[in-house]
Amino acid sequence: GIPVTRIAQEESQRLLHMEDALHKRVIGQHEAIDTISKAVRRARAGLKDPKRPIGSFIFLGPTGVGKTELAKALAEFMFGSEDSLIKIDMSEFMERHNVSRLVGAPPGYVGFEEGGQLTEAVRRKSYSVVLLDEIEKAHPEVFNILLQILEDGHLTxxxxxxxxxxxxVIIMTSNVGAKSLLKDTSLGFKPVNTDLSQETQAxxxxxxxKVLEQLKTQFRPEFLNRVxxxxxxxxxxxxxIRHIVELLLQRVRNQLKTQEIGLEVTAEAKDHLIKLGYDVDYGARPLRRVIQNLVEDPLAEALLLGTFTAGQTVIVDRSGDTGLSIEPLAEKTPVEA
Incomplete structure (x- = not known):
């Protein structure tokens, strides 16, 4: 019984504030989120080519900076769930004989009944974000298939x-040019610098x-022209990185909340996690490992030993020069009125 106009208005408001919604999951990357948001708004407003996909993008840049995470965030925003993300790892299609798996094996071959890995997934879930991860690893034949999708919006x-x-929405990620970026120290991770001004922009x-130049040498012009x-x-x-630490710790908090246990992490402990997980070459991924080793593993052992019980709050603090301490927060004695 909800009026259609109201649904349309709510959808319009959501689209106008799309950047804010995506920034809740993806830290930084303003240019990337702006580009994606404009493409989606254009499509929803009816200004895109009706024959082509909603949008097709190649995500480039160093590893561990949020390329795959943005694809997941977009799927959740547009279609309500991360389940609407169809992720295909292109390293599985490095050899020519594997390429047919995308559209299905021909009649008479093993696997004919199963359908194609890409075509079957999109046929069952036509409203989705298709993520083709590490596209540079795919065999050149794969790009012949992609040409038709990007130009005509369909595949047989x-x-x-x-x-x-x-x-x-077709999203392709690539680490093309990432190696050359690491050689240039000025383009890797930077020390604390609050001035994101002209120098940073330059x-x-x-x-x-540099990355786009390498992209042109890696892929054929007729493919790049259709993206x-x-x-x-x-x-x-x-x-x-500090914001990302907070996001990762929030996930741990949410998991502990199901067991009615709270979690507090001191600023000193967060600084220690950043110091250990802040890596020039690997982006934010080492942070996940550091939090797993220093926070999640000790917590898991303590929970299995019964050290913490429901209703308690656990505090993570800096301990000495080397590690962290994880202890229950001392309960305050209630003051009678």
């Missing part, structure tokens, strides 16, 4: 069924030009 599978890609533009946007991700600053 091995059974002759036409699969519609017009309601999908560094980003240099990095962008809507090339989105180059920035390296993460220390301040952004």
């Amino acid at each position: 599978d091995a059974k002759g069924r036409r699969v519609d890609f017009r309601n999908t 560094q980003y533009e240099r990095m962008k030009d 809507d946007s090339f989105v180059v991700f920035r390296s993460l600053s220390v301040e952004e």
Whole structure:
């Protein structure tokens, strides 16, 4: 019984504040999120080519800066759930004989009944975000398939069924140019620098030009010509790493909340986690490992030993020069009125 106009208005408001919603999950990367948001708004407003997908993007930049995370956040924002993300790892299609698995094996071959890995997933879930991870590893034949999807918005599978890609967002990630970025220390992780002004912007533009130049040598012109946007991700600053630590710790808090246990982490403990997990070459991923080793593993052991019980709050603090201490928060004695 909800009026259609109200749904349309709510959808319009959501789209106008799309950047804010995506920034809740993806730290930094303003240019990337702006580009994606504009493409989605254009499509929803009816201004896109009706034959083509909602948008097609190549995400570029260093490893561990949020390329895959943005694809997941977009799937959740647009279609309500991360389950609407169809992720295909292109390292599985490095050899020519594997390429047919995308559209299905031809009649008479093993696997004909199963359908294609890409076509079957999109046929069952036509409103989705298709993530083709590490596209540079794919065999050149894969790009012939992608040309048709990007230009015509459909693909015919091995059974002759036409699969519609017009309601999908195609995202391809690539680490092309990442190695050359690491050689240039000014383009990697930077020390604490709150001034994100002209110098930082100039560094980003240099990095962008370098990556796009390598992209042109790696992929064929007719493929690049059909992609809507090339989105180059920035390296993460220390301040952004601090936000990511908070996001990762919030996940631990949510998991402990199901057992009715609270979690507090002191500023000193967070600084220690950042110091250990802040890596020039690997982006934010080492942080996850550091939090797993220093916070989650001791917590798991303590929970199994029964050290913490429901209703308690656990405090994580800096302990000595080397590690962290995890102890129950001392309960305050209630003051009678």
